[in-house]
Amino acid sequence: MSRRRLQQLVDSLGRSARHFNKNEVECLIKLFNTLVADSNNRFATVGFDRNVFRDTLHSAFGMTDDVLMDRDCFEVYDLNGDGYISREEMFQMLKNSLLKQPSEEDPDEGIKDLVDIALKKMDYDHDGKLSFMDFEKAVKDENLLLEAFGPCLPDLKSSMAFEQKTFRETRKL
Structure with missing residues (x-):
């Protein structure tokens, strides 16, 4: 050039x-x-x-993670590709990204609580799932939420x- x-x-x-x-x-x-x-x-x-x-x-x-390398940030979390990040997808991403601690408590209950908190913070149209618009607005307002459900960018x-x-x-x- x-x-x-x-x-x-x-x-x-x-x-x-x-x-x-x-x-x-x-x-x-x-x-x-x-x-x-x-x-x-x-x-x-x-x-x-x-x-x-x-x-x-x-x-x-x-x-090295193929899922991360083949998608952009929203698509990393939209596991089924339907254009929304559902409660179940959030649960799976959080379950896979959090360290398991030995305790008497059911770890799934803590993850469900985190999903509820994430939805409360990010679900602007209150439909129980995150659209790209919800995700984009939440991330623009607070960029720490970009990797709310696990890492999607290089460290x-x-x-x-x-x-x-x-x-x-x-x-x-």
């Missing part, structure tokens, strides 16, 4: 990027172009395929290491 074309793209994307400054946008474009160049498929001029994306998630962030340490490495390497290009 020519320097002029890169600058035009940075200017264009920079106007709409709320969470990145122009240097970061330029670094992300360079990273994308590097990933596309590394992709050995016939679609390399358009983008990179799922395998390159998954390889990047694995190598950069140590992510902070991996993210910071990736960011430092990426921005250092792409500045050299």
